[in-house]
Amino acid sequence: MTALSIGVLGLGAWGQTLSDLFSRQGHQIKVWSRRSGGSPLEAIRAVDLVLVAVSLAGSKQLATDLAGDWDLRVPLLSCSKGLDPETQLTASQIWQAANPELNPLVLSGPNLATELAQGCPAASVLAGVELDRVQQLQRQLSSDQLRLYASADPLGVELAGALKNVMAIAAGICDGLKLGANAKASLLCRGMAEMGLVIQNLGGEQGSLYGLAGLGDLLATANSPLSRNYRFGLALAGGASASEAQASVGATVEGFKTAQAVAALGERHGWSLPICQQVVRTADGRSSPQEAVHALMQRSLRDEQA
Structure with missing residues (x-):
């Protein structure tokens, strides 16, 4: 395996875990985070790959700041998860909006950072429109x-x-209310439909819903x-x-903002997204968790595939 020089933007739990993991493989790591200070330019110059693991909110300003400084021969690998509530864009779309010539890749899957940091095995999906480049990085970054x-x-x-982050919030509410295994299984199944x-x-492919980034990640985050x-x-x-819940978690919770973004998309296009809508209403304080459950159970009856 040829060692890569990898620039890492963002040293939260996920960015730090990936930095450590790839460093143990023998890759050379250059890091930047807002907490450490300095210029992010130092992490993206003279590297073979730039890995972005900043929060979605942080991506917006950073993408604008770095728009004119990219070496377009160097792939950008987005590892952030979420939808921006203002623009309804994904993390990679935010980067591409700032620099349309970028063609980002995406890394996603059931990858709880704490478990990987402890040395537990995991799998993930590396995705991009240029499959040759994806497969080359797949070989270079995969490990035991x-x-x-x-x-x-x-x-x-x-x-x-x-999207699975929204359903993980719903799963936490379900377990917190002690609604049982039947209710949780039903919730997650209907969540998959949404x-x-x-x-x-x-414009995505349905197959990705049932892969590691969809069902796989949902199984991990809805139960751990x-x-x-x-x-x-x-x-x-x-x-x-919502603010108290955020404080109790002690770290960024992307699922709430994603729920807001998805609910806005649903309202604009007339999509039926009842679980997502109830997550937003509960977090906004417009419904109690018990009222949200009641609203879901009282919806009009329909065919399962409708």
Whole structure:
């Protein structure tokens, strides 16, 4: 394996974990974060790959600041998950909006940072429209600890990774209310239907919904106390406000802002997204968790595939 020089933007839990993981593989890592200070330009110059793991909110300004400084021969690998509530753009779309000549790749999957940091194995999806480049990086970045699968559907993979955070919040609310296994299984199944509706209508491929970035990531984040979004839902079920729930998690919770963005898309296009809408209403304080459950159970009856 040829060692790469990798610039990493963002040293939160995920950025730090990926930096450590790729460093142990023998790759040379150059890092930048807002907390450490300095210029992000130092992390993107003279490298073979730029890995972006900043929050979605942080991506907007950073993408604008760096728009004129990219070496377009160097791939940008977006590892951030979410939808911006103002623009309804994914992380890679934010970068591309600032610099239309960029052609970002996406990394997403059931990758709880704490488990990877502890040395546990995992798999993820590396996606991009240039499949040759994707497969080359797949070979260079895969290891005994992180197995990468290639995909030519970056939009579907990225949307699946963002949308499952909304359903992980709903799962946390469900468990916090002690509604049982039947209710949670039903919730997640109908949540998958909502995710599929959004992915299909925004131009992603349905197959990505049932892969590692969709179903795989949902299984991890909807069932693990390591998931920030799941813990956020648990806190809401316990009566916390959104700000209190965020404070209890102690880290960025992308699922709430993603829920707001998806709900806005649903209202604009007339999509039926009841779980997403109830997550927003609960977090906004317009409905109690119990009222949200009641609203979902009282919806008009329909065919399962409708």
